[in-house]
Amino acid sequence: MIQEGDQVLIWFEDDVTYLVQVMPNRKLGIHQGRPVELADLIGRPYGDWLDVENGRALLLEPTVEDHMMKARRESGIIYPKDAAVILMKLGIRSGSRVIEIGTGSGALTLALVQQVIPDGKVFTYDRREDFLSLAEANLNKASLVSYVELKKRIGNEPFGETEVDAVVSDVPEPWHEVEAIKASLKNGGRVAALNPTYNQIEKASDAFQKAGFVKIEAMEILVRGILPRLGKTRPEQRMIGHTEFLLFAVKPAS
Known part of the structure; x- marks a missing residue:
């Protein structure tokens, strides 16, 4: 049953959606008639239809994808199509300890945290305090912030964690991060570097290879509906085309 404070995805049959937090004395303006009184959702089951002035809407429990795509953003985000492959290729699962370099708006952080709970932890670093604050707000909306440590990082200083299972880098010059990544990863740990251009992914691949990383591979994920x-x-006729190139590598024992 939907309770006060719960997040609800309201889906209309024309595929318009709204992600809301259910609170008394709050209304949601919609595109199909009069505003919805959010208090009226309390006590209803997820999956129920809600009649509105000019149609009806389905009340759904939001997924991580919904939170990612509806997150408030001030930077580009990693799309679910890329996040899914990152999680699989890095072997991230419940209990994993993961470093994220470049928090941004926290969209990828949401996917990482959802995968490591309840026993794992994500340590996410960014140089901008405003991005960290925005990511924290987005994580709070999804009730996932308690599984994350948000940290400000200056320059290419070492990370505070060692023997982590995986590292995800979403910064413009990942080749400057290779030594810090290597110092924090456990043997057999995996890293992903995300960049939009061929030149960046070439330079990152070369840096990881010179640092002794193996099983280096790169790819692009295209999804057509x-x-x-x-x-x-x-x-x-329309699709999300190029977003990022994904580079993966493994740290072997020295």
Whole structure:
């Protein structure tokens, strides 16, 4: 049942969505008629239909993808299509300890934290306090902030953690981070570096190789939606194309 303070994704049949926190005395302006009284959602089950003035909406429990795509942002975000591959390639699971370099708005942080709970921890670093504050607010909305340590970092100073399971780097010059990453990763630990250009991914690959990392591979994830219609199924005309190149590597025992 939906309770006061819960997050609810309100989905309309024209695929418009709203992510809201249910609070008394608060209204949600919608595109299909009069505003919704959020107090009216309390006590309803997730999956229930809500009648509105000019239609109806489905009340859903939000996923991590919903929180990522609805997060308030002041920087570019890592999309779910990339985040899913990062989680799989790095072997991140419940109990993992993960360093994230470049918190930004915290979209990828949300995905990392959801994967490591309840026994793991994400240590996320950024040089800008405003980004850390924004990420903290987004994590709070998803009730995940208690599994994260948000830290300000100056320059390329060493990280405060050692023997971590994985590191994710989302900064413009990851080649400057290689030694700090190597010092914090456990043997057999994995790293991902995310960059939008070929030149960046080439330079990062070279730096990891020279530092002794192995199993280096790079890829780009493209996802094209399909419109499933009886007798006329076809690809969607629009898609999210290039976002980031993903570079992966493993730290072996020396």
